[in-house]
Amino acid sequence: MLHEEQELRDALVKHGHSLFIRGFSHGATGNMSVRLADGSLLLTPTGCSLGSLNAGNLSKLDANGALVHGPPPTRETHMHLACYAANPACRAVVHLHSPFATAFSCLDGLDSGDCMPPLTPYFLMRIGSVPLVPYCKPGSPQIGEHITQLMPGRKAVLLANHGPVVCGESLDDAVDNAEELESSARLYFILYGHETRTLSSVEQSCLARKRQR
Numbered sequence: 372m373l374h375e376e377q378e379l380r381d382a383l384v385k386h387g388h389s390l391f392i393r394g395f396s397h398g399a400t401g402n403m404s405v406r407l408a409d410g411s412l413l414l415t416p417t418g419c420s421l422g423s424l425n426a427g428n429l430s431k432l433d434a435n436g437a438l439v440h441g442p443p444p445t446r447e448t449h450m451h452l453a454c455y456a457a458n459p460a461c462r463a464v465v466h467l468h469s470p471f472a473t474a475f476s477c478l479d480g481l482d483s484g485d486c487m488p489p490l491t492p493y494f495l496m497r498i499g500s501v502p503l504v505p506y507c508k509p510g511s512p513q514i515g516e517h518i519t520q521l522m523p524g525r526k527a528v529l530l531a532n533h534g535p536v537v538c539g540e541s542l543d544d545a546v547d548n549a550e551e552l553e554s555s556a557r558l559y560f561i562l563y564g565h566e567t568r569t570l571s572s573v574e575q576s577c578l579a580r581k582r583q584r
Contacts, residue, residue, distance in 0.1 A: 379405045379413055379542065380426040386546050387415065390467065391422030395553065400468040401534075402445035405542045406455060410434030414444040414451060446510040453515035454538050457522035461538040463545040471556035473534040476503070486529055487555060489570040490562070494555040495578040497548055498527050498537075506531040527552055 383403055390396050401421050404414040412432045415424060419442075430444035436452050438444065445451070447466060454464045467473075475487070485500040502525065504517040514530065521528050526548055527537040535552050539545025570578070 376407060376413070377426070379407065380429055382542050383413060383415065383429060384424045384426045386465075386542060387421035387424040390465075390546070390549075391420060395467050395469040395549070396421045397468065401466060402447050402451075403463070403465050403542070403545075404445075404451040405463040406461070411439065412436075412451070412455075414448060416442040417445050447514070449512050449515035450518060450536060453518040454522055454536065457519050458525070458538050460540055463539045463542040464536065465539070465542075465545045465549045466534065466536045467549055467553070468534040469549070469553040469556075471560060472529065472553045475556040475559060476529045476534055477532050481529075481531075487552075488559060488567075489575050490555055490558050490567070492570065492574075492578050494551055495570065495575060497551045498555075499579065500525060501527050501529050501535075501552070504528050504530045504533075504536075506533070509533065 399418050399420050402415045404412050406412055411434055414430045416430050430441040431439045433439050451464045455461050481503050483503045486503040487501045489495055502521040507513045518528060527535055529535050535549060537545055537549040537552060539548050
């Protein structure tokens with residue numbers, strides 16, 4: 372257990388630094404968590420930049436969500452707990468204020484059931500549908516309530532005027548998923564105003580079957 376925990380602590384620091392220096396988070400925005408084999412969680416602390424995480428100064432919660440040791444966890448902890456409860460396969464959660472996905476979350480008239488267009492097979496194979504969580508004040512427990520309803524069977528949601536929340540079967544997987552979502556949002560803005568071919572319903576169904584195998 373100690374070996375597993377240290378590896379995950381080091382991985383949180385590594386990914387946090389990488390996401391920060393590549394502009395996926397800024398200042399003290401964004402937060403991450405990972406679940407250990409015994410159900411306990413490691414989370415990034417509140418008010419801490421992802422670029423300055425310290426492996427020995429992360430927040431640890433027990434399987435019931437109570438703080439075991441370390442500084443107070445991110446104020447979005449309820450959001451992370453909701454992701455784990457809603458998706459049994461989830462072993463890590465990444466919430467970013469990455470620029471293109473956050474900009475996309477500010478658009479008016481998005482389809483709340485599946486807000487991102489099917490532009491590439493890679494997005495559909497890795498992410499699939501992305502529902503939109505209605506705007507809530509950051510840190511509001513309502514975000515967790517919405518995620519409890521929307522996350523089952525999915526890997527990501529988009530928080531209106533806020534940014535993406537992405538799950539993965541490992542921390543590496545969650546980060547890869549978050550990067551794929553940001554890439555798809557970026558493609559949307561690159562293509563904006565151009566005649567664009569999205570993947571057909573038949574093509575999407577084929578990719579969904581492949582993702583489920």
